[in-house]
Amino acid sequence: MYKRHRRLRANGAIRDMVRETRISREDFIYPVFVVEGEGIKSEIDGLEGNYHYSVDRLNEFVDSVHFAGIKGVLVFGIPETKDETGKSAWEGSGVVQRAVSKLKELDPELYVITDVCMCQYTDHGHCGILDGDVVDNDKTVEYLSRIALSHAKAGADMVAPSDMMDGRVLAIRETLDKYGYSGVGILSYSAKYASSFYGPFRSAAGSKPQFGDRKTYQMDIGSVREAMDEIAEDVAQGADMVMVKPALSYLDIISKARDRFDVPIVAYNVSGEYAMIKAAGKSGMIDEKRLAMEVLTSIKRAGADLIITYFALEASKWIEEGII
Numbered sequence: 001m002y003k004r005h006r007r008l009r010a011n012g013a014i015r016d017m018v019r020e021t022r023i024s025r026e027d028f029i030y031p032v033f034v035v036e037g038e039g040i041k042s043e044i045d046g047l048e049g050n051y052h053y054s055v056d057r058l059n060e061f062v063d064s065v066h067f068a069g070i071k072g073v074l075v076f077g078i079p080e081t082k083d084e085t086g087k088s089a090w091e092g093s094g095v096v097q098r099a100v101s102k103l104k105e106l107d108p109e110l111y112v113i114t115d116v117c118m119c120q121y122t123d124h125g126h127c128g129i130l131d132g133d134v135v136d137n138d139k140t141v142e143y144l145s146r147i148a149l150s151h152a153k154a155g156a157d158m159v160a161p162s163d164m165m166d167g168r169v170l171a172i173r174e175t176l177d178k179y180g181y182s183g184v185g186i187l188s189y190s191a192k193y194a195s196s197f198y199g200p201f202r203s204a205a206g207s208k209p210q211f212g213d214r215k216t217y218q219m220d221i222g223s224v225r226e227a228m229d230e231i232a233e234d235v236a237q238g239a240d241m242v243m244v245k246p247a248l249s250y251l252d253i254i255s256k257a258r259d260r261f262d263v264p265i266v267a268y269n270v271s272g273e274y275a276m277i278k279a280a281g282k283s284g285m286i287d288e289k290r291l292a293m294e295v296l297t298s299i300k301r302a303g304a305d306l307i308i309t310y311f312a313l314e315a316s317k318w319i320e321e322g323i324i
């Protein structure tokens with residue numbers, strides 16, 4: 001026998017030296033949920049360790065992000081009022097717009113990405129404008145462009161449309177360019193599946209659809225080629241980065257996307273994936289830290305360049321502690 005694989009596993013030093021995949025704090029994008037009101041920092045049910053912040057307390061959020069060494073955040077707004085057309089999503093005085101200005105004022109270097117969607121803002125909870133009981137694609141795209149522009153005006157570095165309408169990347173790109181925001185990027189939620197992993201997020205954001213489901217716009221969970229087609233189209237329309245969402249059950253999609261496309265691939269380690277690990281950890285069945293680090297490493301190993309994760313703050317600490 002001349003080949004002994006175990007030589008390179010003999011101790012921690014050599015294992016560290018030959019490790020093929022490393023996660024680092026630069027890989028993480030940390031989501032934040034901003035609510036109307038004042039003086040609010042309250043832990044989110046089902047997403048423990050993550051908080052609803054009012055704009056006036058975002059300094060505490062920024063401090064935690066600095067402490068962890070995280071460079072990028074993804075902002076979600078939770079408005080006080082909802083209506084049929086999601087007006088509170090694009091008003092200049094809306095919660096996201098104020099949050100973005102505040103974050104940029106607190107730290108101009110923080111990379112601020114905004115989620116562009118309508119489900120938190122519409123009274124019916126769907127991701128667009130309804131025509132009867134279906135979401136009208138082309139009309140919704142006009143509204144999404146308006147929302148994206150309002151985020152750019154507030155100072156966002158990048159906008160991230162998560163609605164899954166067709167043609168929205170091009171429409172948003174054209175709108176941003178037309179109004180002088182050619183420097184604002186687009187991270188497209190390109191391959192976003194109609195998943196059951198979004199439960200805790202929908203409670204946190206108050207964005208459950210009031211009737212039906214999202215299957216006429218989000219992707220079928222069994223599709224692979226369709227995801228590649230979605231990504232190719234978004235890249236062609238001008239997306240700077242593309243996303244696969246959720247992450248853990250979709251590592252095959254991340255891996256294929258990595259092989260085929262040369263733009264950064266972002267994976268969203270979504271709320272249900274986070275909540276499952278937290279719950280299993282709490283029950284003592286698994287070692288939460290190690291499992292979380294294993295999951296994050298697997299997402300990176302599959303080919304993701306960046307990971308949006310509710311573990312970002314803790315995982316940064318665990319990296320420091322040498323948990324992996």
Ligand code: PBG
Pocket residue numbers: 115117119127162163197198199200201202207214269270271272
């Ligand atoms: C909005 C949106 C959702 C998530 C991110 N943006 C929910 C949905 O599509 O219903 C889910 C994120 C998570 O579960 O962590 N469209």
